[in-house]
Amino acid sequence: MTIRSKNSDKETTRPSRRQVLGGALTSGAAVALGGSAAAQSNDIQSVDVVVIGAGASGCYAARELSRAGHSVALLEADDRAGGRLRRGEVNGEPVDLGGQWWGPGQTLLDEVSQGLGLTRLKQNITGRSIIDLAGLKFEYEGEVPALPDAEMAAFLEGVETIETWASEIDPQAPWSHPRAKEWDSITCTTWMDQNLGTDFITAFFKFAVKGVCVVDPAQISMLQFLFYCRSGQSFVTLISTDGGAQQEVFKGGLFQVPQLMAEALGDAVHLSTPVRTIAQDGDGVTVTAEGGTWRAKRVIVAVPPAMAQRIHYDPPLPAMRDVYMQRAPMGAVIKCYVAYDTPFWREMGYTGQVFFEGDANVFFEHSLNDSGKFALVAFMDGEAVLRWADRTEQERRDYVVSEIVRVFGQAGANPVDYTDKAWSADQWRRGGYGTQPTPGAWTVTGEAWNRPVDRIHWAGSDTSAVWNGYVEGALQAGKRAAQEVADLL
Amino acid sequence: MTIRSKNSDKETTRPSRRQVLGGALTSGAAVALGGSAAAQSNDIQSVDVVVIGAGASGCYAARELSRAGHSVALLEADDRAGGRLRRGEVNGEPVDLGGQWWGPGQTLLDEVSQGLGLTRLKQNITGRSIIDLAGLKFEYEGEVPALPDAEMAAFLEGVETIETWASEIDPQAPWSHPRAKEWDSITCTTWMDQNLGTDFITAFFKFAVKGVCVVDPAQISMLQFLFYCRSGQSFVTLISTDGGAQQEVFKGGLFQVPQLMAEALGDAVHLSTPVRTIAQDGDGVTVTAEGGTWRAKRVIVAVPPAMAQRIHYDPPLPAMRDVYMQRAPMGAVIKCYVAYDTPFWREMGYTGQVFFEGDANVFFEHSLNDSGKFALVAFMDGEAVLRWADRTEQERRDYVVSEIVRVFGQAGANPVDYTDKAWSADQWRRGGYGTQPTPGAWTVTGEAWNRPVDRIHWAGSDTSAVWNGYVEGALQAGKRAAQEVADLL
Numbered sequence: 009m010t011i012r013s014k015n016s017d018k019e020t021t022r023p024s025r026r027q028v029l030g031g032a033l034t035s036g037a038a039v040a041l042g043g044s045a046a047a048q049s050n051d052i053q054s055v056d057v058v059v060i061g062a063g064a065s066g067c068y069a070a071r072e073l074s075r076a077g078h079s080v081a082l083l084e085a086d087d088r089a090g091g092r093l094r095r096g097e098v099n100g101e102p103v104d105l106g107g108q109w110w111g112p113g114q115t116l117l118d119e120v121s122q123g124l125g126l127t128r129l130k131q132n133i134t135g136r137s138i139i140d141l142a143g144l145k146f147e148y149e150g151e152v153p154a155l156p157d158a159e160m161a162a163f164l165e166g167v168e169t170i171e172t173w174a175s176e177i178d179p180q181a182p183w184s185h186p187r188a189k190e191w192d193s194i195t196c197t198t199w200m201d202q203n204l205g206t207d208f209i210t211a212f213f214k215f216a217v218k219g220v221c222v223v224d225p226a227q228i229s230m231l232q233f234l235f236y237c238r239s240g241q242s243f244v245t246l247i248s249t250d251g252g253a254q255q256e257v258f259k260g261g262l263f264q265v266p267q268l269m270a271e272a273l274g275d276a277v278h279l280s281t282p283v284r285t286i287a288q289d290g291d292g293v294t295v296t297a298e299g300g301t302w303r304a305k306r307v308i309v310a311v312p313p314a315m316a317q318r319i320h321y322d323p324p325l326p327a328m329r330d331v332y333m334q335r336a337p338m339g340a341v342i343k344c345y346v347a348y349d350t351p352f353w354r355e356m357g358y359t360g361q362v363f364f365e366g367d368a369n370v371f372f373e374h375s376l377n378d379s380g381k382f383a384l385v386a387f388m389d390g391e392a393v394l395r396w397a398d399r400t401e402q403e404r405r406d407y408v409v410s411e412i413v414r415v416f417g418q419a420g421a422n423p424v425d426y427t428d429k430a431w432s433a434d435q436w437r438r439g440g441y442g443t444q445p446t447p448g449a450w451t452v453t454g455e456a457w458n459r460p461v462d463r464i465h466w467a468g469s470d471t472s473a474v475w476n477g478y479v480e481g482a483l484q485a486g487k488r489a490a491q492e493v494a495d496l497l
Numbered sequence: 498m499t500i501r502s503k504n505s506d507k508e509t510t511r512p513s514r515r516q517v518l519g520g521a522l523t524s525g526a527a528v529a530l531g532g533s534a535a536a537q538s539n540d541i542q543s544v545d546v547v548v549i550g551a552g553a554s555g556c557y558a559a560r561e562l563s564r565a566g567h568s569v570a571l572l573e574a575d576d577r578a579g580g581r582l583r584r585g586e587v588n589g590e591p592v593d594l595g596g597q598w599w600g601p602g603q604t605l606l607d608e609v610s611q612g613l614g615l616t617r618l619k620q621n622i623t624g625r626s627i628i629d630l631a632g633l634k635f636e637y638e639g640e641v642p643a644l645p646d647a648e649m650a651a652f653l654e655g656v657e658t659i660e661t662w663a664s665e666i667d668p669q670a671p672w673s674h675p676r677a678k679e680w681d682s683i684t685c686t687t688w689m690d691q692n693l694g695t696d697f698i699t700a701f702f703k704f705a706v707k708g709v710c711v712v713d714p715a716q717i718s719m720l721q722f723l724f725y726c727r728s729g730q731s732f733v734t735l736i737s738t739d740g741g742a743q744q745e746v747f748k749g750g751l752f753q754v755p756q757l758m759a760e761a762l763g764d765a766v767h768l769s770t771p772v773r774t775i776a777q778d779g780d781g782v783t784v785t786a787e788g789g790t791w792r793a794k795r796v797i798v799a800v801p802p803a804m805a806q807r808i809h810y811d812p813p814l815p816a817m818r819d820v821y822m823q824r825a826p827m828g829a830v831i832k833c834y835v836a837y838d839t840p841f842w843r844e845m846g847y848t849g850q851v852f853f854e855g856d857a858n859v860f861f862e863h864s865l866n867d868s869g870k871f872a873l874v875a876f877m878d879g880e881a882v883l884r885w886a887d888r889t890e891q892e893r894r895d896y897v898v899s900e901i902v903r904v905f906g907q908a909g910a911n912p913v914d915y916t917d918k919a920w921s922a923d924q925w926r927r928g929g930y931g932t933q934p935t936p937g938a939w940t941v942t943g944e945a946w947n948r949p950v951d952r953i954h955w956a957g958s959d960t961s962a963v964w965n966g967y968v969e970g971a972l973q974a975g976k977r978a979a980q981e982v983a984d985l986l
Contacts, residue, residue, distance in 0.1 A: 334826035
């Protein structure tokens, strides 16, 4: 196989539409095309590694391999790089329509983003936050609500149980815990309904599952939740702002991380190139996409399993892998930015953090890059997403604004701008933040989770043992997959 | 749009490889191909309806539409018609590697199969059957095991609860039951662990879920199980032989039903034609497959949701539909035929029916079309499938024979023939018997289950309110989808 250097061949070998056809054809069909087809077999582009999906994970894997001297083609179905990180804009300021936060322990994201010249801003924690759940409404400062004694005792007991069990999970193999089968057979809803002390605390923990995993707690098992907590250090880490996973945002937006990596990869990146088929043989792998055909030694599939299963594999994937993907759907989230002239909540003494019942049930403040302008970010998650994802942006805007008014009064009635992103409606992602394996999936098919299938390696945050579902996990998985491949090239 | 009659056009218009390319191309690409492409837009084949998937459901829908005078193209990815019904052979006799039984209440299958000239044979119930579960082993005659009193009381109480609740489910809208959310939030495992009287009865009911739904009871909710029972009349119907869903087999094999329907459809059937894209516009729908492009007024997708989601849709499907498909994976089953010189179990006084613990945990006798030859059919289901689907047929054979020996002794040690089918390894089916929505799927996304998306209609047993997962359901769904379409043509 001829290995071309990464940057030398695109201008001359990027296939025309006609060449693409040649690449996708069998030799018999090439003959049918007549003499003009004869040269086309040369138009299959050869690289060391094809990476599929230009999200943070795919970009990082491609960058690592490229820096190590391997030639790479990074194929992205969408017309932009970034995956579940995406630029939006409100009131003239760039915002993250997808992942936005950084928290302590996310060391690779820290390193990579600093290398790209990005800086961070603290998530505002000055003022009072609001919780209004299960008939109990109160305001509090700092991270831990000042709960009534009985509620606090139940809260601490629930936290201790979850933290203890989560700490026992091996994040590389959550199915290996002695109680894995038990925990994978019970939904989070059932476990929480039956094991937490009060109605409010039960509602609070189910709310936390919804907020963190963006999935209805009935749709995942206790094992998946424990794994997710363990993978992201702890339950308290995941739900905390200061000291936790929501501590800081990136000035200008976290979406810049994959965007800048993709820009640096230059001609190796092929946008609007959805992959249709991955064919392996004894010598290598042929990746056929709309827009071209690539031949490589190895391929890294850096899209979530729910999307990876929509690629056609030849030979077919093992049953274990296929069934794992069938049972590993995406979470569901809609992220809504509502921009205001003034941060009226600050003037009222609030942080902007609100946790309450409704279809847009979590608010955070967004300082719009310290521009002096402000927005509230509202999240819809789980079941609510399916009620809103297929409606218009205007309908969602009207609803979200009405909910802000319900919480803060008429001060919130007149936003100056709005934007949102319904990830479940995004045809190349079909959900977010990440993969949430269904009950019984880990213990039956977990082994196939991120194990390579011959020349196919799996990346994406969804495959990461650490910070699964987070951008840190995406980068870590990209690093791990790149290493797997590099060791075999 | 020009409507060609069903049988007149195939010889003249079946596209060459070159023509196929033209059909698949955008107009811009056609221009790139130069003058020779100009004629290719004529090579898109026009029909009233494209049906995707030549299983029992797709074949029946195509037959209904064709008989009503509509032109149809029936596209099948595999190189044979039949879907989850498939011909196998042991000891010179045809056998069903997929669905095989008929039971009372399956009226459309009765009508259709009689119309095709098929006859049925009774499943043998003469002799003693064996149950060996949870430390309790016994033999019994007839349908109901002669259980110890305490077990019998627990059994009857469990049955009554399930039958009562199942009878309350609206099979057209299982999410509409007042307790739907509660039942969709608890796994079958949890409900059965917590609500059945004895260890044996708990094991028995979980075994029944596994056997009927071929899925681990942790992987589905109580709501899905209740729906499945309601859809197939009742829990007792589904687990019974005489008077139930395993009462009779088809002489020569049930696989003949789709096979004969497909043969009668003649040139309308296109095998080895996997569909890649379904594109809708204001005037119709364009279906692009490997091997051709079709233009139609409507399309019926008669493959399970887990496979239907692997087609590319333009415009993208609504979020509700896509997320439903993500959460509706296939059950898992391997069916193994072990043929013997003599029915040694009959000579020992047994029916051949055995229900016990192991990876091949259900046996039935098969009389091989009353040929005088006999086989045992062994089923692997749920988790066990993933342990065996990626191994060799020889390994499975050795294991299954060893299990037969464990039950019946050395009489079973020397089969004369063996064949099996691991449905989870079948690239165009990836499981069986049918779809088993995951916990929380019905109540969040159930509305999208079988609701058309503009010009796309959904068939397949998986979409049927009656006899969901059974061949009767496949035919009923085909009939319903054909009617939906016919009403709009």
